[in-house]
Amino acid sequence: MSYHPSRSPDRHHPLDTGAWQAGGAPFHVPVAAADPHPRDGLPAWKWWALLVANCSLSIMHGYDVSNVANIQASIYRAFGHMELLHWVALSYSVCNIAFIPLGRKLFKFADFKTLNLVSMLFIIAGSALAGAAPNIQSIIAGRGLMALGTSVIYQGILSFNIIFAYPHELGLVQGVIGACFAVGLILGPIIGGAFAASEHATWRWAFYLVIPLCAVSFVLQALFSPRYRVPGGPKSTWAHVREIDWLGGALHAGVCVLFAVGCGALGSAGAGAGGGGEAVTAAAVWAFFGLAAAAYAVQQASGASAERRLLAPCARLRDRAVLTTWVCTAAAAASYGVALYYTPIYFAFTRGCGPLAAAARLLPFVGAFVGAVVLAGALLPAARVYQPFFALGAALLLAGAAALQTLRPDSPEPALMAFEALVAAGVGLNWQLGVAVCTARLPRDGGADKGAEIEARLDLALLSNLAQLGGIAAALAVAGMVYDSVGARSLRQAARAGVALSAADIRELLAGVDSPLLAADGDPAVLRAAVAAVTDAVRACFAILLGAGALCFVAACAMEWEALDFKPKPQLAAAGAGGGSGSTRCAPGYAADGTRDGRSTDDDDFLLRELPARPGTGSDASAVTVGGEPSILQDLPPAHHDRV
Incomplete structure (x- = not known):
């Protein structure tokens, strides 16, 4: 602010926001500082x-979802119980989706670090139980215990990213987490199958392997994770x-468990393995599911106060962007889930591939x-407009799913792999962007109600978790029902054509266990x-996949065309009178002198900091400076100075 002789330092303009300094000495333009970012005190290496x-x-989470895909035959040989075999895989996903909302409630008041560490102990205990299981029921129980831990820990990971990552990097960080989850999903069948086929190890090591991996993460979290609680009122933990x-x-x-049980019962009824009794059982299960779902809806609508309800975060789905991105993610x-589980089954039956070869496809x-x-x-922060990403992903998913409807026993492998890649590219574009988009739409003005902002971010993490794991669990339950019904119908038609197949043979063939009917010297008619x-x-x-792609495309078309700001909001340093002798607060990534630490500048930075001073105007002693550098504001009329 330059000193004007016509205005005495004792007579301030009504719009003045800062004090005049004797002799026109330069000072920093005061700007209200926002609350510090939670990551400000966290060293980069931590x-x-x-x-x-x-x-x-x-x-590890992705690995646990799929590590039983190629060891179910070994588990069946060890313990039998064909009727429970599908729960070895399904129990983990179903229990995850069942426990996720309760996990969100815990993050509302508990320390993040403590929750994560305790959850990892549940994962270790569940892995040990499943690995040492004396029967198939113990495996299912161990998988449920693991799901209890991972439902909290994965919610914690998403919440940690949303709170501690800066807005411009959140999309990439969430994308990396999603990619790691996907890597675990593909490693599950490969590693599990390798253990099952090994002469020196058994299928039990597919579960034991989780223990050392979880232990390493436990040590890193215990040593370096900061303690953090959501800002809230004076309520006690109890x-x-x-x-x-x-x-x-x-x-x-x-409701979650009954839905999965009902889908399994319908699949068994469609397979016709148990006669009319299977149909009665399926009808009874779905009746109980309907009652439980109705009771759940009534309880959530009126049984508790709005803020205490388990699904209170789902109220954010009223927002158009949140709803459409949630649908695309689910x-x-x-x-x-469907592509991951059923593509290896196709290659195993049509190409005779073992577990490793089928997973390699x-x-x-x-x-x-x-x-x-x-x-x-990586591209979303630069593009800013998110709707094209979702629309392109939906189009790719639709194209790949339509191409897979041409599947035949002799379909060329290169073509099938190209169709896989098309589906995967579409899925990948829609997998993790929802959290970054919805978080960027939250106000970032440093308001007083910081706790409400954190609550909103955690709600978005919950919705993303529900969409991802809920989508996988629901799709696997429905796909299992479809697979059993359609496959059994086709095999029954073959049996009526003269192929000798009993109901038990049909179930064994569809389950993929080592049926003697699939031996190399078996009946060629049965093999065909x-x-x-x-x-x-x-x-x-x-x-x-076709239905999901169509739903995703409709949701993408319903999105608004809006540009979002993924960069952190800049706050200039505010120093006291006397040339910066007071304390200074800066936004993350800004030095005390107001510079951006090498990051790209936005419009405000350009106007205030980057343009050179106009030549030939003012003097060094009377120039307005921002961050210690001359500013073009020195020659504006006084009223404009005071508005800075």
């Missing part, structure tokens, strides 16, 4: 160490515990998926019938 720990946990919607949590878990997750899928996730996360049935069943499951 941030990277925690990212490594979170990436490791995400890989008061928060009492306010948790426990009844809603029980109903939510019941559709992408459903497509991912997924490499184009995984490569395209990871590349799309990382690329989308099995290959045709599995191809029909897998193609029917891939119709789920």
Whole structure:
């Protein structure tokens, strides 16, 4: 602010916001400083160490979802119980989606670090139980215990990123976490199958492997993770515990489990393995599901106060952007789960591939998926407009799903891998962008209600978690029902044509266990019938991808065309009178002199800091300076000075 002789320092203009300094000495333009970012006091090396720990946990989480895909035959040989075999895989995903909302309530008041460490102990205990299981029921229980831990830890990872990552890097960080989860999903069948086929190890090591991986992350989290609680009122921990919607949590878990059981019962009824009894059982399960769902809806609508309800965060789905991105994420997750589980089954039956060879055929899928996730996360902050990413992803998913409807037993492998990559690219573009988009739309003005802003961010993490794991769990339950029904119908038609197949043979063939009917010296007619049935069943499951792609495309078209700001909001340094003798508060990434630390400048920075002073005007002693540098504001009229 230059000194004007016509205005005495004792007579300020009504719009003056700063004090005049004697002799016209330069001073920093005062700007209101926002609340410090939670990561401001975290050293960079600790941030990277925690990212490594979170990436490791995400890989482990994805691995736990799929590590039983290629060891179910070994588990069946060890314990039998064909009727429970599908729960070895399904229990983990279903329990995850059942526990996620309760985990969100815990993050509302508990320390993040403590929750993460305790959750990892549950994962270790569940892995040990499943690995040492004396029966198939213990494996299912161990998988449920692991899901209890991962439902909290993955919520913690997403919440940690949303709170501690800067807005311009959140999309990329979430994309990397999503890519790590995908890597774990593909490593599950490969590593599990390798253990099952090893002469020196058994299928049990597919579960034991999780223990050392989790232990490494436990040490990193214990040493470097900062303690953090959501800012809130003076309530005690016990008061928060009492306010948790426990009844809603029980109903939510019941609805999730009954849905999965009902889909399995319908699949068994369609397979006709149990005669009319299977149909009665399916009808009874779906009746109980309807009652539980109705009770859950009534309880959430009127049984608890709005802020205490288990699904209170779902109220944010009223926002158009939140709803449409949530739908796209759930559709992408459903497509991912079905493609991951049923593509190796097709190759195993039609090409005679073992567990490792069948899983290796997924490499184009995984490569395209990871590349799309990382690329989308990196490009979104620069593009700013998010709708084209979702629309392109939906179009690619639709194209790949339509191409997979041409599936035949003799379809060329290169073409199938190209279709896989097309689906994967579409899924990857929609996988993790929802959190970054919705978080960027939150106000970032440094308001007084910081706790409400953090609550909003955690709600978005919950919705993303529900969309991803819920989409996978629901799609696998429905796909299992479709696979059993369509495959059994095709095999029954072959049996009526003269192929000798019993109901038990049909179930064993569809389950992929080591049936003697699939031996190399088996009946060629049976082998042809099995290959045709599995191809029909897998193609029917891939119709789920077609529906998900269509839903995703509709949601993308319904999105607003808006540009978002993913850069952190700049706050200039505010120094006291006397040339900066007071304390200084800066936004993250800004030095005390107001510079951007090498980051790209925005319009405000350009006007205030980057343009050179007008030549030949003023003197060094009377020039306005911002961050210690001359500013073009020195020659503006006094009223304009005072508005700065």
